[in-house]
Amino acid sequence: MDSLNTLWLSTGLANFELGQVIMMVVGCGLLYLAIARNFEPLLLLPMGFGAILTNIPVAGFSEVGGLLHYIYYAGIDTGIFPLIIFMGVGAMTDFGALIGNPKTLLLGAAAQFGIFATLFGAIALNYIPGIEFTLKDASAIAIIGGADGPTAIFLASKLAPELLGAIAVAAYSYMALVPIIQPPIMRALTSEKERKIEMAQLRPVTKIEKIIFPLGVLLMTIFFLPSATPLVGMFCLGNLMRESGVVDRLSSTAQNELINITTIFLGLGVGSKLSSEAFLNVETLGILALGAVAFSIGTASGVLMAKLMNKFSKVPINPLIGAAGVSAVPMAARVANKVGLESNPHNFLLMHAMGPNVAGVLGSAVAAGILLALVGT
Amino acid sequence: MNNMQQQFLEAGTLMLAGMVFVFVFLSILIVFINTVLAKLAVKFPDPVVASSSRTNKKSKSKNDGGVSPAVVSAISGAVKRYRSQHGQDK
Numbered sequence: 001m002d003s004l005n006t007l008w009l010s011t012g013l014a015n016f017e018l019g020q021v022i023m024m025v026v027g028c029g030l031l032y033l034a035i036a037r038n039f040e041p042l043l044l045l046p047m048g049f050g051a052i053l054t055n056i057p058v059a060g061f062s063e064v065g066g067l068l069h070y071i072y073y074a075g076i077d078t079g080i081f082p083l084i085i086f087m088g089v090g091a092m093t094d095f096g097a098l099i100g101n102p103k104t105l106l107l108g109a110a111a112q113f114g115i116f117a118t119l120f121g122a123i124a125l126n127y128i129p130g131i132e133f134t135l136k137d138a139s140a141i142a143i144i145g146g147a148d149g150p151t152a153i154f155l156a157s158k159l160a161p162e163l164l165g166a167i168a169v170a171a172y173s174y175m176a177l178v179p180i181i182q183p184p185i186m187r188a189l190t191s192e193k194e195r196k197i198e199m200a201q202l203r204p205v206t207k208i209e210k211i212i213f214p215l216g217v218l219l220m221t222i223f224f225l226p227s228a229t230p231l232v233g234m235f236c237l238g239n240l241m242r243e244s245g246v247v248d249r250l251s252s253t254a255q256n257e258l259i260n261i262t263t264i265f266l267g268l269g270v271g272s273k274l275s276s277e278a279f280l281n282v283e284t285l286g287i288l289a290l291g292a293v294a295f296s297i298g299t300a301s302g303v304l305m306a307k308l309m310n311k312f313s314k315v316p317i318n319p320l321i322g323a324a325g326v327s328a329v330p331m332a333a334r335v336a337n338k339v340g341l342e343s344n345p346h347n348f349l350l351m352h353a354m355g356p357n358v359a360g361v362l363g364s365a366v367a368a369g370i371l372l373a374l375v376g377t
Numbered sequence: 378m379n380n381m382q383q384q385f386l387e388a389g390t391l392m393l394a395g396m397v398f399v400f401v402f403l404s405i406l407i408v409f410i411n412t413v414l415a416k417l418a419v420k421f422p423d424p425v426v427a428s429s430s431r432t433n434k435k436s437k438s439k440n441d442g443g444v445s446p447a448v449v450s451a452i453s454g455a456v457k458r459y460r461s462q463h464g465q466d467k
Contacts, residue, residue: 102410105403112399116392123388126381135387206423209414216409224402359403366402370395 015057019276026274027051030169039176042260043149043267047168050271061272068272071265076157076164081266082150083234086365088259089150090214090238091251093329093361097354099209100202103309104321104352108359110305111325112367114145114298121290130282136160139371141287144171145294146364147178147328151231153270155368158376165273166284170291178331181292182299182323183339189303190319195343197310197318199352207243214239217362221369227376228369235365298326302356324353327360 008014030048034041054062061068075081098104122138125131133141140160143152144167152171156164174181187195214236221232241251273279306322320340324332333353340349 099410099414102407105407106400109396109399109403113396116395119388119391120385123381123384126384135384135391138388139391204423206418206421208417208421208423209410212414212417213410216413217406220402220405220409224405225398362406363399363403366399367395370398371391374391374394 010058012057017057017276019280020055020057022280023055023274023276024052026279027055027271030271033173033176037176040149040172042263043172043270044176046264046267047172047271047274050268051274052271053268054272054275062275068268072269072272075262075265076153076269077161079154079157079230081262081269082154082157083230084262085150085259085266086154086231087234087238088254088262089329089361090235091242091255093235093239093242093358094354095210095213095239095243095358096205097202097351098358099205099213101352101355103313103317104355105359105362106309107302107305107322107325107356108327108361108363109325110322111298111302111327111356111360112146112363113301114294114296114326115142115364115367115371117297117301118142118145118290118294121293122286125286125290128282128286131286133283133286134160136375137163139375140167141290142294143167143364143368143371144174144287144291145298145326146360146367147171147175147295147298147326147332148361148364149175151364151368153266154231155371158372161273162278163283163287165270165275165279166287167291168270169274170288173288174291174295175328175331178295178326178328179335179338181295182332182335185296185299186303186320186323186336186339189300190307192343194307194310194319195340196347197316198344198347199318199321199349200315202351202355207245210243211240214243221366225366225369225373227373228366231365231368232362235361295326299323302326302360306356318347318349318352321349321353321356324357325360325363327357327364329357329361330354332360333357 027048030044030051033039034044034048050068054068060066062072063069119138119142122133122141123135126133136159140156140163143155146152149168149171153164153168156167160167218229218233218236221229238251238254241247241254302322302325303319304322305325306317306319310317310319318340320336324336326332333350336353337348337350340347
């Protein structure tokens, strides 16, 4: 009888707490979004599964000795996983469109306003009882506006590890929602005439430019913002491997096998942070709300900057490409292209939108570096 | 309350400093592209891109096909003739 009792006590049914059940449902929700809705499935699937695993009673996945505990501490706490992913993203990025039209860097800069404006919002949420965000927390939340998953996870793991789960969920959900969030804002801020603007063809970009560009970016980061060099450095390494053309094997590994392996572990590690204590509170709701605000402001400021540039520039600039400044490569560029095609079926903006798009990646890495330098100490 | 004001002030400073820095950083990058890279591009032109004024991507895919201009003109001539004959048939 005694041993039967012990057996019962070791079952999941006897040990379930309500919070764990709710978090498992949240995990299943993420799986649903990934599988049925195809929302960022590469990350949301392992993340949702990680959320289920970490909430299994007795098994202790996220306690010392548990698998997810070690995955988290080896890869996310140290910042290694997001940085490896950033290297892969660098190896996948073609800066040609940016070098061909360098002005678009300004659009990538303008869209980062979403990040810094959200800082205010996060601090303002402190008026709501039950929410208490420090400036570090606020910075980690605000980076969601950069629309860059690895950057958000990297910064959150440094500034506010206890909010990491919620921040990662918000960042990746909104990145998946870019095609829904952005178009209404883009249409509201532009006129039909502006959306019809056709842009001049990009100038040809030579190989040597593409090789020197990542080195130049790295050099500037070393000079002006060393705190951003982990992100920018890995990104430039990946990009140099791609553009140099001499290490195709490494480049292909970085953008395929390596990034895939790391994504599995990153997803699991982030999922392990989705425990009921860390996730089921008012702060998570606040983070989800702020993430949407950050995205919207970033999109709006990118479009407005493009409108401004169009007024003063000799060559026409379609304001829609400003929305692509919020990184989220290449989804945001595709959205700009799609909205442009609705107004003018012969106007393909994709290549033009890739410029601000990759500029947004650099911009959000720079913004993360600034936040680390100013708040992280 | 005072604490909140302090935090708002800090957030404001951060916003101002951050935006200014992002813009300055990326503007320097623009200057870098327009001066250093543009000069390099003139000095060391790409053999492939120099021959065509199209964007890099297009010229690459053109290269991959490995079709010489002579063959292209022969094919397009044949297509033109076929089309004109085809049109007369109707």
